[in-house]
Amino acid sequence: MDVFDVDFDANVHLFLEEMRKGLAGRKSTLEMIPTYLEVEADVPVGQRVIVADAGGTNFRAATVIFDEQKQPIIENLKIYPMPGVEREVSADEFFRVMAGYLQEIGTASDRLGFCFSYPVEMFPNKDGRLLRFSKEIKAPSVIACMIGRRLNEALVAAGVGEKHIVLLNDTVATLLAGRGYKNRIFEGIIGFILGTGTNCCYIEKNSNILKKKDLDPDRSQIVNTESGGFGRCHRGKIDIRFDKSTINPGSQKFEKMISGAYLGPLLGMVVQQACEDGLFSPPASAGLARVENLTTTEMNHFLEHPYGSGRLAEAVREGTAEDVQILYGLSDRLTERAAKLSAVNLSSAALQSGQGKDPTRPICIVAEGTTFYKMKTLKSRIEFYLKDYLEDKKYIYTEIVRVENATLVGAAIAGLTN
Numbered sequence: 001m002d003v004f005d006v007d008f009d010a011n012v013h014l015f016l017e018e019m020r021k022g023l024a025g026r027k028s029t030l031e032m033i034p035t036y037l038e039v040e041a042d043v044p045v046g047q048r049v050i051v052a053d054a055g056g057t058n059f060r061a062a063t064v065i066f067d068e069q070k071q072p073i074i075e076n077l078k079i080y081p082m083p084g085v086e087r088e089v090s091a092d093e094f095f096r097v098m099a100g101y102l103q104e105i106g107t108a109s110d111r112l113g114f115c116f117s118y119p120v121e122m123f124p125n126k127d128g129r130l131l132r133f134s135k136e137i138k139a140p141s142v143i144a145c146m147i148g149r150r151l152n153e154a155l156v157a158a159g160v161g162e163k164h165i166v167l168l169n170d171t172v173a174t175l176l177a178g179r180g181y182k183n184r185i186f187e188g189i190i191g192f193i194l195g196t197g198t199n200c201c202y203i204e205k206n207s208n209i210l211k212k213k214d215l216d217p218d219r220s221q222i223v224n225t226e227s228g229g230f231g232r233c234h235r236g237k238i239d240i241r242f243d244k245s246t247i248n249p250g251s252q253k254f255e256k257m258i259s260g261a262y263l264g265p266l267l268g269m270v271v272q273q274a275c276e277d278g279l280f281s282p283p284a285s286a287g288l289a290r291v292e293n294l295t296t297t298e299m300n301h302f303l304e305h306p307y308g309s310g311r312l313a314e315a316v317r318e319g320t321a322e323d324v325q326i327l328y329g330l331s332d333r334l335t336e337r338a339a340k341l342s343a344v345n346l347s348s349a350a351l352q353s354g355q356g357k358d359p360t361r362p363i364c365i366v367a368e369g370t371t372f373y374k375m376k377t378l379k380s381r382i383e384f385y386l387k388d389y390l391e392d393k394k395y396i397y398t399e400i401v402r403v404e405n406a407t408l409v410g411a412a413i414a415g416l417t418n
Contacts, residue, residue: 001236001270003337008344008389014232015348019225023204025211029231029253033224034209035172035201036124039189040220041417043070043180048108050163051411053115054098055170056136056196057085061101063108064412070180072409076105084139091141091150099154106160113415115407116147117170119226124214126166126418166414170368171199172222173410177403178366186364186399188355191222191410194342194378195369197252198259200227202349227345228255242269254345258338260371264296267334271327279326284319288327291315296371303331303376332377339378343385350396362397368406 015030022032045066053060062077083089083097102112118137120128127148133139142150148165156162168176175191191201204223206215215221231253235243242265243249243256256262268291275285291311302312306328316323346365350356356363372379383400390396403409 001238001334001337003333003340005234005236006337006340006344007234008340008347008385011233011341011344012348012351012389015230015344016352018230018232019348019352020208022225023209023211023223029229031224031226031229032209033122033226034212034215035122035168035222035224036126037166037168037172037176037222037414037418038219039176039179039203039222039417043413044416045070047416049412049415050102050105050109050112051115051408051415052098052102052112053117053170053173053407053411054082055117055407056134057082059083059098059101060408061105062408063105064408066412066416069183072405072412074405074408076108077408078104082137084133084137084142088138088140091139091145094139094142095150095154096157098151099158099160102155103158103160106155106158110161110163111415112163112165113411113413114148114151114165114167115170115173115411116167117407120147120167120169122167128167164415166411166418168411168414169199169224170407171201172224173407173414174366174368174403175201175203175222176410176413177406178364178401179413181364181366181401181403184364185361187358187361188350188353188363190346190349190353190363190365190398192342192346192365192367192372193369194259194367194372196259196261196371198228198255198342198345198369200225200345200349202353203355204353225349228252228259230254230345233257233341233344238266238269238273242266245269254341258341260296260369260375262296263334263338263371263375264294264299267299267331268292268294270330270334274326274330280316280323281319284316284323284327287315287318288312296375299331300375303328303335335375335378336381338375339381340385342372342378343382343389346382346386346398347390347394347396350390350398351394356390356396356398359397362399365398365400366403366406367400368402373402
């Protein structure tokens with residue numbers, strides 16, 4: 001499980017194999033979902049669009065307009081609770097509540113970009129059928145519904161009228177938000193989420209999406225890899241044991257090695273094994289044994305303040321200075337492994353895209369997520385591995401950027417250009 005056990009080139013090779021199998025419709029741990037969303041069309045200036053962002057617990061609604069410099073102006077932003085969080089709701093109520101949220105701004109445009117951050121099967125008309133909800137949303141009758149169509153029915157019933165709805169998820173919206181970033185010229189764009197979970201999307205040639213026979217081979221579109229499901233990464237014994245302890249054993253194996261929902265709990269299991277193996281002094285082991293249900297936030301707090309407050313620092317303080325160093329080493333190595341594996345994901349997407357060979361027009365990586373930006377040293381290490389592998393060995397150039405309100409901006413671009 002040490003970062004040096006991760007063979008970068010071998011893992012990129014495996015990741016690319018899974019990507020290509022997924023694109024061909026063969027059995028793969030990467031779903032490689034075509035979105036039917038293209039990025040070639042110009043973003044129109046001065047044309048207002050309604051945007052909605054349905055996330056884990058909140059529903060955001062706003063209007064967006066792009067100024068003469070093609071920079072987004074977000075207006076009328078309001079945040080509401082997602083239907084189905086507090087109690088179970090029917091499909092009718094689910095869509096009726098969302099239509100109600102949009103009533104106030106419903107006359108602003110006949111176009112609606114809808115960032116719907118749950119797994120959907122996309123269709124050429126830019127609508128999608130819900131495959132499943134995460135555990136926060138209690139609305140089982142919405143599963144298998146066509147999201148855009150049902151929302152339009154609710155909007156008509158609410159007196160708002162039918163809209164041209166373009167559906168997309170948060171990773172795809174993040175990618176689109178990179179279009180026109182500070183008026184820079186990039187050759188390609190990758191969207192990357194590393195927060196509670198992880199995912200990645202990129203621009204693929206239709207000619208490579210062999211599982212869809214009705215695509216124009218001369219065009220390209222965004223493909224959602226669902227990269228958290230990558231299942232061929234080399235794992236250690238504790239990775240395997242940890243996976244079996246989760247509520248979804250056997251799935252999202254890659255996500256469980258790098259994302260915010262899992263890094264802290266994984267460290268907890270590593271520390272437990274380290275105590276059993278005698279790595280810590282008896283007083284430190286006794287203190288660490290009392291630390292249960294460790295979170296990634298607590299893990300990061302220890303990395304930033306190894307002699308400060310917090311359960312880990314206080315527990316290991318009962319031992320020696322060497323105990324603090326050992327715990328720091330274990331935490332730091334897991335963090336670096338997460339960075340290296342994240343770079344494997346991004347490198348694979350960059351290589352598969354076939355773009356980024358001109359250093360004056362690099363691939364823009366739009367990154368989002370609290371883990372990516374807040375975890376100590378994670379972002380800088382990802383950038384190191386990208387330079388070491390992609391730039392120095394493959395001559396592929398990338399640049400990581402952050403776009404404010406990326407999901408709303410990306411939803412607006414999708415609604416205006418597709």
